[in-house]
Every structure is written in structure tokens, then in C-alpha cells.
Amino acid sequence: MGNDGVVWSGQWVADRLGVGLEGDAALPELLGLALRRNPKRAHLLVSNVLGKHVPTxxxxxxxxxxxxxxxxxxxxxxxxxxxxxxxxxxxxxxxxxxxxxxxxxxxxxxxxxxxxxxxxxxxxxxxxxxxxxxxxxxxxxxxxxxxxxxxxxxxxxxxxxxxxxxxxxxxxxxxxxxxxxxxxxxxxxxxxxxxxxxxxxxxxxxxxxxxxxxxxxxxxxxxxxxARGQELVAEYEAAAASSEAEASEVRRRGLRGGGPGPYIYGPGTPEREGAPTSGPQIHVSAPDPHPSDPAASRRSPAAPVRVDLGWPGGLPDGGRHGFTPVHRELLEAALPEMAGRLAQALPADASRVLVLGNEELMYAPLRLADSLESLSSDISVSYSTTTRSPVLAVDDPGYAIRTRIRFPAHDNPADGPGERYAYNVAGARFDAVVVVVDSVGDSAELAAPGGLLDALGEFVPCVLLVVLPSYVPVHRQVPSMPEPLRGPAFSSYAPDEVGWLLQDLSGVSLEAPTEEREEAIQSGGAHYAESLPVEYQPSADYQALFHSALDASASRMARAVGVVTETVLAERSPRPVLVSLARAGTPVGVLMRRWARHAHGLDLPHYAVSIVRGRGIDTTALRWLAAHHDPADVVFVDGWTGKGAITRELADALEEFEGFDPRIAVLADPGHCVETYGTRDDFLIPSACLNSTVSGLISRTVLRADLVGPHDFHGAKFYRELAGTDVSGAFLDTVSARFDEVAEDVTADVKELAATDRTPTWEGWAAVERISEAYGIHDINLVKPGVGETTRVLLRRVPWKILAQRGVGADLDHVRLLAAQRGVPVEEVDGLPYSCVGLIHPRYTRGATGADGKAVAAK
The missing domain is CATH 3.40.50.2020 (Rossmann fold)
Incomplete structure (x- = not known):
């Protein structure tokens, strides 16, 4: 007992366990003692000037x-x-x-x-x-x-x-x-x-x-x-649980008002029995609480009132990410106005107010409480915070933790759901409690029945809620991103075949006539990724040619799929994350995923992302991948190489992102631009013969500033209306059906490749430069080498002429048919390193037409 008649709030523990404080005479004023559920230390030093367990x-x-x-x-x-x-x-x-x-x-x-x-x-x-x-x-x-x-x-x-x-x-x-x-x-x-x-x-x-x-x-x-402390905690918590069960039964039978609550009323004192009208005073530093009986003071919780303080933008809510002297000046300047807003929100008759912070969020609530207290001598302000520390509550004047309110965690803690606590609040008879949380803690659990707001409302007539914006470092912010789009809602592929890291722009009109697009692209008025060509609808003859080509090349395709997949598994990652470059790479990625499952029982993740020549890869998609997978496991997949422009584009784009391997795995590498491939032959890949109808009904990707924000995925359209002509599934199933028959060849090819020098020589790039010079085309982006790229020229652009390697037969049947339909000459040449090359003339002028009436380039 002190000289002023106040019992030391550590006496209860001292009497039972023989624990005591020795040293400075001020220690009993600064500290009390309590017991806690902790296997490493039984006692807890409870500070009266910390603002954690004791409202002060x-x-x-x-x-x-x-x-x-x-x-x-x-x-x-x-x-x-x-x-x-x-x-x-x-x-x-x-x-x-x-x-x-x-x-x-x-x-x-x-x-x-x-x-x-x-x-x-x-x-x-x-x-x-x-x-x-x-x-x-x-x-x-x-x-x-x-x-x-x-x-x-x-x-x-x-x-x-x-x-x-x-x-x-x-x-x-x-x-x-x-x-x-x-x-x-x-x-x-x-x-x-x-x-x-x-x-x-x-x-x-x-x-x-x-x-x-x-x-x-x-x-x-x-x-x-x-050991003795643990025994005491177990004994008193069992008594508390029994007391709580009895109180719940009394309430259920209607013998006393109030609803069930998370309040823990400390056992072990005469006041615990019956329904007392007064109880021992709770020991706080200042001000002294009124005598009260928590059970008698229960009420139906009133809805909390939210208060907007006008927290300054860019001001951290605390020191989790650092708090500089500049931040301190900003806070000091804003405190008077914020405290004024808080005072105006309090009930007019509120004279005893508690500002309650939340776990690590201590400083901002403390400064708000201090500023509020300075506004008026008519308001007595106390301050404390909630905590995750489990402490025994005993309603005794010689014990530091008199009451305990418990509630579920509400700030998405790393250690998962659990209990949190507010000590010495119940029974203190505050007129209002101002709960201060950050926006992460402003969750459904906070306001749910039994949550913190609900629990406080049982004992306090007014609960105000202040939410401070959770500060995240600007240069490290990772905006929330949607989940990948999947079929059948987006694309005709099965949902497990591919997740599209794209946004659906199906409702946006993006198509423009081919001639208009070509003129805008070549004049510099628009980028090719800002619009879409009108989807080419194949004639009956062309569809028949596609199916014939697919049947003839399916085994060759299956063999290349097996080789590139086995190479990836052996040399890149035993469990790769396949990321195809939409859209040409997507059918190849699906086939590689099928091979891994067929040959090894592996269920590999597969996503499709957008990459745009001249503008790079979708950085939001990269952030999504890094947040969900190890970047070291990501393997980028494309259908084929031409001159290697996308290979270089990807390497440049990934320089700003750590951990990703820029090497692309392709089905065919006729340009000798990569080291992971299924073949370097320039052969017909049937998926290059069509547009969306062989690619899950998905358009080429779109990147336009008014549609794609800095934190959005690139966009694409889903052509649902073309489902009647969709052959995406038939293409995949036809190639997959040949896996068994090519298995031995794949094994032999992989063994041979392992002993081969596959260092890229960029032969394709050199060839394109020679062709560009020979034909007077000084923009190499208008030279499209290889079967796949030539097919794209005929389907999407305004071609000038087609160069075909002399002697190539059925692999170019679809190219010759498309060229004839477009009125484009096919010129056979010797010494071409590709099967064919498509040329777009830079001096394209609108109005020149071919024999079929379609616009062509004018020389």
C-alpha cells in the first residue's frame, strides 16, 4: 500500500508468486505486474506510462x-x-x-x-x-x-x-x-x-x-x-470461462439484460458473485476511473460513427516504412485541424474519452489524443491501444490487468486469425471511445458481431471510428491485380489450359479496314497495337487447305513440341511456369503443357501475356507473375522466330525486372535467334494459317493509352460470334494425338540437341537486312521472314510481294492461295534462308488497287 492509500498494481502477483521489484523508488509507480499465457515467461511488467495495457x-x-x-x-x-x-x-x-x-x-x-x-x-x-x-x-x-x-x-x-x-x-x-x-x-x-x-x-x-x-x-x-505462474493462469482462466458460461446462461434465461460479449471479468474477488452495483477501482495513472460493474453496464451496441480527419496525403500513418523529419513537420501542421474535427464528432456531453490505437499503430493515435486533450479542459482524455499479447485478467486493485475485452484479429495478420485484446477498458465508464485503425484493419472482422467495435459498444455509449490510410511506399506499391481470364468466359480453351493475363476489351470497337491501318502505321499516325484488323474469314477452299495442312504436318508439329518441352524440362526448370506470348505462342504453350502431362504427369501452370514490338512486354503481367511464382521458373514461349525482333524486345524489357530469364522457347527457330527450340526448319505451323479461330477466338493484343492504364493488363477481344468456325480445339487435339507415335524420335532429337552448339547466330536478321537492301526497303520491320510471318502479312497487312524459296511445295500452298486472293505476286528466288518472306512496301499509297480490286502498294 502506498502513502496515498493506492494499492500497488503488482501486489497480487507478488503475494502469490513471490515476484518483486528492486531498484529505483519510482518503479512501483511506473510498473505493475500481471500473468500471461507464455511458455517462456510467466510474468508481465505492465507499464503505466506506455499507453498499451493501461488507459493513461x-x-x-x-x-x-x-x-x-x-x-x-x-x-x-x-x-x-x-x-x-x-x-x-x-x-x-x-x-x-x-x-x-x-x-x-x-x-x-x-x-x-x-x-x-x-x-x-x-x-x-x-x-x-x-x-x-x-x-x-x-x-x-x-x-x-x-x-x-x-x-x-x-x-x-x-x-x-x-x-x-x-x-x-x-x-x-x-x-x-x-x-x-x-x-x-x-x-x-x-x-x-x-x-x-x-x-x-x-x-x-x-x-x-x-x-x-x-x-x-x-x-x-x-x-x-x-511453473507456478502457469498453474495460476490455468486456474484463473478456467474460473473465468466458468463465470462467462454462467453469465451467458443468466442472459439466455432473461434474468439480466445485455447480450453475450467477449468481456472477461476477473475471478477471485467478492464482487464477482451475484450482480454487484459497485466494484473495486481500476488502477490507472490518470484520470481515475469511476467505480463500475461491467456486467451491469452492458448495453445494446450502438453503430459506430466514422470520422474523417482529413489525414494529409502522402503522410505515413506510422514508422513501419520510415518517418522522416519532413513527415513530422507535416503531421504537426495538420494535428490541430484533425483534433478539431474529432472534437466536433464527440457527443456534446462527453467528458471522459478514450482514444484507442491498434497494436503497432500507436504514435498517430497518441498524438491525436494529446492534441484533443489540449483543446478543452472540459474533456478528460485517456489513451491506450489494443494488443495481441494474451494476459490474465483479475479484478483486484493489486493486479495490473483488471478487465479484458477479446475480439478476433481484423488486420489480416501474417500469423492468421487469432484473438486480440483491449485491457482495462471495460468498466472504466468512458463516455466515448475513439478507435483508430489503418485502412488494412478496416475490415469486415472489425465491425462483425463480436468484433472490436461491437465489443466496445457493449460498455461505451458512443464509439467513433477513425481510419488512417495505410501507407505503402510509392515506388514499391503493387496495385491490386485481377486474376487471369480463363475459358469459357474468355477464349474457347478449357480453363486449365491457359490463364490470360489480359483485360477483356470485347465490348470496344477496335477493328479498322486493313488499308486504313496500314496507312496510319506507316505514316507514324498510329501504332499497330492500337487497333485490330478485321478478322479474316477463310473461304471454303482455304479452310479445306488448313485441315489438309494440319493432317500432313501434325506429326512434325508433335515432334517439335516434344523436343522443345523436353529441352525446357532438362535445361531450364524441372517444373517450369509456361508463359506464352499472346497470341501466336499460346497454342504452342498449350501443347507443351499437354506434352508435360502426357509424358511426365506434370500439371504445369500456363499463362499468356502480351508483348508489343517497340513498346515491350506487359509489365503488370510480369508483376503478377512475380507475385505468384518464382521468376526463375518462368519460361517464355512463342511459336516461331522470324528475324528475332520479339526475342530482342523481350530481352530489353526484362532488364528492369530481376529474376526472369529472357530466353524464349519456340517451336521453330528458322532465324537462329534462340537456343531452346523444337526445330530450326521453316515449316508450316498450321496455327499460323488462321487468326483467332485457331487461337481460342482471341484477338491480337491491344495497347492503347485510353484503354490500358499504367497498372492494367494489356487488352484483347474474345470473338464469341466466331464459335461456328473455331478450330482451336481440333488443332490441339490433332497434334496431341500424335504424341505417342513421335516419342522415340523426340528422345533421339533431344539427345542430339544436347550435343549441338545452339548458340544464336542471328542468321535470320542478317538475311532480312540483305533482302531489305536488295528490294529498297529501308525499314526492316516491313520485311517479314518465314512461313508464319508471311501468313500474317497476307492476313493482316497490305502486302507488296511474296518471296518464296524455289522448290518449296505443299508447305506454301496456303500462302499461294492467300496471295492469289489478295492479288499479290509470288516471286520464287534461290538462296533464301526461309521458305518464304512477306514484303510490305514502305511507299504504300491509298488508292492503288490490284486485279481483285483490293488496295496494294504502289511502287
């Missing part, structure tokens, strides 16, 4: 942190203090560390966190050995924040053994070595052995470690304290 005047919380920061500045001197960085510990010391940084003055602040943030990789981490939740992450916005050589100031609420500090310094010193560390705490409760251990550690590190604490002493612990 915000000035009583902020003041000690500021004072400690000023002492650190005096210790370091102004010059060294100006180069210091402050690191606080989650969750209990996040607000204290921030206050210390304020006291130092110009020091940037960072606190550790137990909440991973998508898209923000940690620069370090450490373990807190005695804690119930150990892993700490460091997620600064500026990865170089900790790399300076100035002092590092580490702030925790208490030092019990110093092991956490050792773990932190060891982890950080290995990556960011420096000469000086300063350790700051409200109380230093280490033993002599622990103090000696820290000194020895510092000497071995070759760095200076100073200590600044508000008070110091030690905890007297009997040898059997852990």
Missing part, C-alpha cells in the same frame, strides 16, 4: 519518450544526433520509439513490424526470444535508411534480459556496420549477468553501446516461478 493521459505517455530522446541527444552531441537513426520495436514500443525520435529532433524513425506488406521486401529482421510472437521485419521505404554510419538508437519499453537487443544489433551490424549504438528503454530490469553479457557482446563487436533508461532495477523471480 496521453501527456503521461508522450512526455517520457520526449525526455528520453533529449537525453540521447545530450549523450551524442548535436553533430552525431543529426546523423542518428531511431529504430523502435513492435508492437509495444512503436509509439515510444517515435516519441524518442521526436525528442532527438531531426532523426528519421523506423519501427519493426510483424505485418508483411506485399511488394515491400524486408531489408532485415530479427527474433524476440521471450515474446509470444517473435519475428520482426524491417520494411523501410528507403532501403538505404539503415546504411549510414551514424548512431543507431534502439528503443524498447523494457530491457529484461537484453537478448532482443543482441539479436537486433547482430543482425543489423552484419549488413549495416557502424561504430555506435544507443539502447533506450523506459525501464532497465536486467540482471548483473545480463548487463555483463551486453558489455561483452559490444566488445566483441568492436562497437560502442550506450544505455539510456527512465528507471532501473531488477525483478526478483523464485526458481519455480514459471
Amino acid at each position: 493521459s496521453p501527456r503521461a505517455v508522450y512526455g517520457p519518450g520526449l525526455a528520453l530522446g533529449r537525453r540521447v541527444r545530450e549523450l551524442l552531441g548535436d553533430a552525431a544526433a543529426a546523423r542518428a537513426v531511431v529504430l523502435g520495436y513492435a508492437e509495444t514500443a512503436t509509439g515510444l520509439g517515435h516519441s524518442v525520435a521526436d525528442g532527438i529532433g531531426l532523426a528519421p524513425y523506423l519501427h519493426s513490424t510483424r505485418r508483411p506488406v506485399p511488394g515491400v521486401p524486408p531489408v532485415g529482421g530479427f527474433e524476440e526470444e521471450h515474446s509470444h510472437a517473435t519475428s520482426h521485419l524491417l520494411l523501410p521505404e528507403d532501403p538505404e535508411l539503415l546504411s549510414g554510419d551514424g548512431p543507431l538508437v534502439l528503443v524498447d519499453d523494457e530491457f529484461s534480459t537484453g537478448r532482443t537487443v543482441l539479436n537486433t544489433i547482430a543482425a543489423l551490424h552484419a549488413r549495416f556496420p557502424r561504430e555506435r549504438y544507443v539502447v533506450v528503454a523506459l525501464v532497465d530490469m536486467r540482471s548483473d549477468d545480463d548487463r555483463a553479457g551486453l558489455a561483452e557482446f559490444a566488445a566483441g563487436l568492436g562497437a560502442r553501446v550506450d544505455l539510456v533508461a527512465h528507471a532501473s532495477g531488477s525483478v526478483r523471480l523464485p526458481q519455480d516461478v514459471l
Whole structure:
């Protein structure tokens, strides 16, 4: 019992376990004792000036942190203090560390966190050995924040053994070595052995470690304290559960009003029996709560009122990613207006208000509470925060945790669903509680029955909710992205065959006449990816030619599919993630996936992404892939190579993304541009003969600024109306049916390839340059080598002429037919490294027509 008649809030534990505090005379005013469910440590030092477990005047919380920061500045001197960085510990010391940084003055602040943030990789981490939740992450916005050589100031609420500090310094010193560390705490409760251990550690590190604490002493612990403490916790929690069950039964029978709630009323006192009208006073630092009976004060929760504070844009809600002196100035300037908005939202008769922060979110609620308290002497403001720490509640004036409200976690924690707690709030008779959470914590669980808002509403007549925007570093933000599109909603492929990392633009009019598109493209007025050609509808003769070509080349196709797939599995990744370049690569990717399943029982992921010549690959799709798969496993797939423009485009685009392999795997590499291929022969690939009707009814991809934002997937259309002429499935099934008959040939080809020098020689590129010069075409993008590219010219562009290798027969039947239909001459030449080459003349002029009346290039 103190001189003022107030019972020390650690007496209950001291009497039962023989635990005691020794040291500074101020320790009993600063600390109480409680018991917790923790296999490593039974007791908990409960601070009266931390603002975590005990509702306290915000000035009583902020003041000690500021004072400690000023002492650190005096210790370091102004010059060294100006180069210091402050690191606080989650969750209990996040607000204290921030206050210390304020006291130092110009020091940037960072606190550790137990909440991973998508898209923000940690620069370090450490373990807190005695804690119930150990892993700490460091997620600064500026990865170089900790790399300076100035002092590092580490702030925790208490030092019990110093092991956490050792773990932190060891982890950080290995990556960011420096000469000086300063350790700051409200109380230093280490033993002599622990103090000696820290000194020895510092000497071995070759760095200076100073200590600044508000008070110091030690905890007297009997040898059997852990076992006895665990027994006490089990006994009292069982009694609490029984009491709660009895109360629920009373409510069910209608003997007392109020609904079921998560309130824990501490057992073990006479007031627990019956329905008391008064109870022992809860011990808080300031102000003293009114006597109350929590059970009698239950009410039907009122709906919480949301309050918009006008939080400044770009201002972090805390130090999870760093908080700079510039941020501090911005906050200080905004606090008066935000506190004014909060005061206006409070009930007119509210005289006792609690501002309740949320776990690691301590500093912003503290500063709001402090500013609110300064507005009016008529309002008594207290401050505390919720916590994940499970502590026994015992309603006794000699025990630090009198009441406990428990509720489900609501901020999507890394450790999954679990309980969270608010201590010494129930029964304190606040007129209003202001709950402050960040936007991640503003979830369905927060407002659900039994959630925090609902639980508080049972005891408090007014609950206000303030949501601060969760800060994510701008240069590391990863916007939310939709899931891949799949058939049958998008494409005629089965949903497991391919996921399209595209957006559906089927409702947008994108088609333009071929002649208009060609003129716009060549004049520089539009990019080819900004519109779509009108889908070519094959004649009966051409469809018959396609089916004949497919039947004749299916075995050759199957053999090339097997070779490229086996090469990928052997040389690139045992479980590759196939990413085809839409749309020519997509049928090949589907076939490779089928081979892997047929030959090895592998169910490989397969996606299709857009790549646009001159503009690169879809970066949003790359971010999606990196977020869902190891980039090292991604294998990009295309149908064939021409001169190698897309191969180079992909390599250039991936320079900004770590981990992706730019090497493309193709079915056919007649241009000698890649090292992973099924064949280097320029043969007819039937999927090149048609457009969407052999590619799942999907258009070529679209990239236009008014349709595709910086965080959107590129677009494409799904031509559902062409389902009657769709041969996508027939093409895949025809080739897949030949897998068994080519298996032995595939094995022999793969063995031969393994011993072959497959280094790209870029023969195709050199050939295109020669052809361009010989035919007076000075834009090599208008020279389209190979069967596949030539077919595209005839289907989508305005061709000038076709060069065909003399002597090539049936492989070019469909090219000759298309050329005849378009009125385009076919010129047979010798020494062509490809079966054929399609030419688009740069001096295309609108109005010139061929024999069939279609526009052609004018020479």
C-alpha cells in the first residue's frame, strides 16, 4: 500500500508468486505486474506510462519518450544526433520509439513490424526470444535508411534480459556496420549477468553501446516461478470461462439484460458473485476511473460513427516504412485541424474519452489524443491501444490487468486469425471511445458481431471510428491485380489450359479496314497495337487447305513440341511456369503443357501475356507473375522466330525486372535467334494459317493509352460470334494425338540437341537486312521472314510481294492461295534462308488497287 492509500498494481502477483521489484523508488509507480499465457515467461511488467495495457493521459505517455530522446541527444552531441537513426520495436514500443525520435529532433524513425506488406521486401529482421510472437521485419521505404554510419538508437519499453537487443544489433551490424549504438528503454530490469553479457557482446563487436533508461532495477523471480505462474493462469482462466458460461446462461434465461460479449471479468474477488452495483477501482495513472460493474453496464451496441480527419496525403500513418523529419513537420501542421474535427464528432456531453490505437499503430493515435486533450479542459482524455499479447485478467486493485475485452484479429495478420485484446477498458465508464485503425484493419472482422467495435459498444455509449490510410511506399506499391481470364468466359480453351493475363476489351470497337491501318502505321499516325484488323474469314477452299495442312504436318508439329518441352524440362526448370506470348505462342504453350502431362504427369501452370514490338512486354503481367511464382521458373514461349525482333524486345524489357530469364522457347527457330527450340526448319505451323479461330477466338493484343492504364493488363477481344468456325480445339487435339507415335524420335532429337552448339547466330536478321537492301526497303520491320510471318502479312497487312524459296511445295500452298486472293505476286528466288518472306512496301499509297480490286502498294 502506498502513502496515498493506492494499492500497488503488482501486489497480487507478488503475494502469490513471490515476484518483486528492486531498484529505483519510482518503479512501483511506473510498473505493475500481471500473468500471461507464455511458455517462456510467466510474468508481465505492465507499464503505466506506455499507453498499451493501461488507459493513461496521453501527456503521461508522450512526455517520457520526449525526455528520453533529449537525453540521447545530450549523450551524442548535436553533430552525431543529426546523423542518428531511431529504430523502435513492435508492437509495444512503436509509439515510444517515435516519441524518442521526436525528442532527438531531426532523426528519421523506423519501427519493426510483424505485418508483411506485399511488394515491400524486408531489408532485415530479427527474433524476440521471450515474446509470444517473435519475428520482426524491417520494411523501410528507403532501403538505404539503415546504411549510414551514424548512431543507431534502439528503443524498447523494457530491457529484461537484453537478448532482443543482441539479436537486433547482430543482425543489423552484419549488413549495416557502424561504430555506435544507443539502447533506450523506459525501464532497465536486467540482471548483473545480463548487463555483463551486453558489455561483452559490444566488445566483441568492436562497437560502442550506450544505455539510456527512465528507471532501473531488477525483478526478483523464485526458481519455480514459471511453473507456478502457469498453474495460476490455468486456474484463473478456467474460473473465468466458468463465470462467462454462467453469465451467458443468466442472459439466455432473461434474468439480466445485455447480450453475450467477449468481456472477461476477473475471478477471485467478492464482487464477482451475484450482480454487484459497485466494484473495486481500476488502477490507472490518470484520470481515475469511476467505480463500475461491467456486467451491469452492458448495453445494446450502438453503430459506430466514422470520422474523417482529413489525414494529409502522402503522410505515413506510422514508422513501419520510415518517418522522416519532413513527415513530422507535416503531421504537426495538420494535428490541430484533425483534433478539431474529432472534437466536433464527440457527443456534446462527453467528458471522459478514450482514444484507442491498434497494436503497432500507436504514435498517430497518441498524438491525436494529446492534441484533443489540449483543446478543452472540459474533456478528460485517456489513451491506450489494443494488443495481441494474451494476459490474465483479475479484478483486484493489486493486479495490473483488471478487465479484458477479446475480439478476433481484423488486420489480416501474417500469423492468421487469432484473438486480440483491449485491457482495462471495460468498466472504466468512458463516455466515448475513439478507435483508430489503418485502412488494412478496416475490415469486415472489425465491425462483425463480436468484433472490436461491437465489443466496445457493449460498455461505451458512443464509439467513433477513425481510419488512417495505410501507407505503402510509392515506388514499391503493387496495385491490386485481377486474376487471369480463363475459358469459357474468355477464349474457347478449357480453363486449365491457359490463364490470360489480359483485360477483356470485347465490348470496344477496335477493328479498322486493313488499308486504313496500314496507312496510319506507316505514316507514324498510329501504332499497330492500337487497333485490330478485321478478322479474316477463310473461304471454303482455304479452310479445306488448313485441315489438309494440319493432317500432313501434325506429326512434325508433335515432334517439335516434344523436343522443345523436353529441352525446357532438362535445361531450364524441372517444373517450369509456361508463359506464352499472346497470341501466336499460346497454342504452342498449350501443347507443351499437354506434352508435360502426357509424358511426365506434370500439371504445369500456363499463362499468356502480351508483348508489343517497340513498346515491350506487359509489365503488370510480369508483376503478377512475380507475385505468384518464382521468376526463375518462368519460361517464355512463342511459336516461331522470324528475324528475332520479339526475342530482342523481350530481352530489353526484362532488364528492369530481376529474376526472369529472357530466353524464349519456340517451336521453330528458322532465324537462329534462340537456343531452346523444337526445330530450326521453316515449316508450316498450321496455327499460323488462321487468326483467332485457331487461337481460342482471341484477338491480337491491344495497347492503347485510353484503354490500358499504367497498372492494367494489356487488352484483347474474345470473338464469341466466331464459335461456328473455331478450330482451336481440333488443332490441339490433332497434334496431341500424335504424341505417342513421335516419342522415340523426340528422345533421339533431344539427345542430339544436347550435343549441338545452339548458340544464336542471328542468321535470320542478317538475311532480312540483305533482302531489305536488295528490294529498297529501308525499314526492316516491313520485311517479314518465314512461313508464319508471311501468313500474317497476307492476313493482316497490305502486302507488296511474296518471296518464296524455289522448290518449296505443299508447305506454301496456303500462302499461294492467300496471295492469289489478295492479288499479290509470288516471286520464287534461290538462296533464301526461309521458305518464304512477306514484303510490305514502305511507299504504300491509298488508292492503288490490284486485279481483285483490293488496295496494294504502289511502287
